[in-house]
Amino acid sequence: MTTAAPTTPALVAHLVEFPAYKRLPIEIASAEGCELILRDGRRILDLYGGHCVNTLGAGDAQLGAVLQKQWQELSFATNLLDHAPRARFMEAFARNLPEGSWQVFCSNSGAEANENALKLALKATGRKRVISFHGAFHGRTAAANAVTDGKAWGTLPFEVSRLPWNSVTGIDDGVAAVIIEPIQSLAGVVDPPPGFLGALRVACDAAGAALIFDEVQTGNGRLGAPWAAQFYGVTPDLFSTAKGAGGGIPIGLTVVSDEWAARVPGSIMGSTFGGGPLALAAAAHVAERIAAPGFLHNVREGSAVLRGCARLGPVRRVRGEGLLLGLELEEGASAVALRDALLGQGILTGTCDDPRVLRLCPPLTLTPAQAQRLPDALAALPPLS
Ligand SMILES: Cc1ncc(COP(=O)(O)O)c(C=O)c1O
Known part of the structure; x- marks a missing residue:
């Protein structure tokens, strides 16, 4: 006489990620240097550098x-x-x-x-x-x-x-x-x-x-x-x-x-x-x-360009040094709203614990020409609602 193998109920595992982070509404496919490339092909200038991690840019x-x-x-x-x-x-x-x-x-x-x-x-x-x-x-x-x-x-x-x-x-x-x-x-x-x-x-x-x-x-x-x-x-x-x-x-x-x-x-x-x-x-x-010669000079050059954001759009002052900068916004302006508006223009920036400060910590290989895209975008930005 054969006995049937005991059946165990199928266990179904379900996994979601612990909700530590609120994700931005873009889907990244790859990255090159100071640019993120989205699934839809758009290229985003990365002024956030993976929270200061990408010293040499992505994929150096x-x-x-x-x-x-x-x-x-x-x-x-x-x-x-x-x-x-x-x-x-x-x-x-x-x-x-x-x-x-x-x-x-x-x-x-x-x-x-x-x-x-x-x-x-x-x-x-x-x-x-x-x-x-x-x-x-x-x-x-x-x-x-x-x-x-x-x-x-x-x-x-x-x-x-x-x-x-x-x-x-x-x-x-x-x-x-x-x-x-x-x-x-x-x-x-x-x-x-x-x-x-x-x-x-x-x-x-x-x-x-x-x-x-x-x-x-x-x-x-x-x-x-x-x-x-x-x-x-x-x-x-x-x-x-x-x-x-x-x-x-x-x-x-x-x-x-x-x-x-x-x-x-x-x-x-x-x-x-x-x-x-x-x-x-x-x-x-x-x-x-x-x-290496020139590396830190490039940081200072990029910084000088980004400092040109002071008094453009809602920005009133630039804090920080080198490529660790905070754009302090005018009274009533929101860093989240500005980050979202800039993302719409193809530039990734970061927020912080101060709701009126937008944070910039791009790769240190950012070129002055790339940095110039931020003051240009701020100058052209319509008023934030
Ligand atoms: C100033 C400072 N110290 C320490 C840490 C912690 O670093 P990690 O996330 O690698 O543990 C951070 C992370 O953001 C930081 O900004």
């Missing part, structure tokens, strides 16, 4: 060749092994650094880079408090989120005091670290008032606290200098970066002065993927391109 041929070669030679290796892309990265990355002796730890994202910087400062000082600023954004992991303004979702992993922008009060010997974006991006491209970063340096020195610059957006040449540290002439004890450092390949970097690094055991850090050959080959190439 040289970076593509580096990645292909690296993949074929050594696609991945444990951090227990040394490899050529690591040496190449160390050499290239050092070329752009602010004066001093530095150590670097490689992870995979901006939040991780900040998490590691904060961990190091807390461990080195044995203190329990960190200072950050109103409007700050430092990422979405526990420590990075704790120092981010207005996005708390649970118990904080350490004490946080939030200071008003431009304040240096309360930095005392209970403070492990002060963490700051040299220009606050998400808050609305908010510039540091003159002397503010220098005053923080003095206050941190007096308190024995670590000064941490979050250079996830301001770094990798975006301000027209390699790092905000050089742009503003203020050197932090640690700085973090990510986004543009890999030109589209995920990477997080925590850069720490020798002096601060010596205060903790190396074993407090670790990462499976961080420092992998593919990411380091990409980051080495990006660092080499930033150091």
Whole structure:
């Protein structure tokens, strides 16, 4: 006698994406340099650069060749092994650094880079408090989120005091670290008032606290200098970066002065993927391109053209530096409405937490002629309803 196989009810899986992002109403098919190509064939000028990621523009041929070669030679290796892309990265990355002796730890994202910087400062000082600023954004992991303004979702992993922008009060010997974006991006491209970063340096020195610059957006040449540290002439004890450092390949970097690094055991850090050959080959190439003659000059030229948007259409003022700019709009104007109108004209820009500021963070390879399309479009734009 044969017995029938037991039947199990068919399980039907259903999957939708977690609704973290509200998508724009365009369908992208591909991208080339500073242009996005839509499914319907339209080309859009990309003044948003994938949130500061596309340092070299999309599909850069040289970076593509580096990645292909690296993949074929050594696609991945444990951090227990040394490899050529690591040496190449160390050499290239050092070329752009602010004066001093530095150590670097490689992870995979901006939040991780900040998490590691904060961990190091807390461990080195044995203190329990960190200072950050109103409007700050430092990422979405526990420590990075704790120092981010207005996005708390649970118990904080350490004490946080939030200071008003431009304040240096309360930095005392209970403070492990002060963490700051040299220009606050998400808050609305908010510039540091003159002397503010220098005053923080003095206050941190007096308190024995670590000064941490979050250079996830301001770094990798975006301000027209390699790092905000050089742009503003203020050197932090640690700085973090990510986004543009890999030109589209995920990477997080925590850069720490020798002096601060010596205060903790190396074993407090670790990462499976961080420092992998593919990411380091990409980051080495990006660092080499930033150091190449003319690269930062191009950033400053593009910036000067985009600054010409001041007083065109609803724009009243331009904030920020280099190719991290915010167009501050007139009273009553909406950045969302302007973004949508510009998208209709074939230009992608970004919004931020300030409803009256439109954000620009294009690839650093934007040409002055491409940049000119924004002032031209603003000059021709009918009044926003
Ligand atoms: C200034 C700043 N810090 C940190 C982060 C977090 O980076 P990631 O999203 O790579 O974790 C961001 C991301 O937008 C950022 O803008």
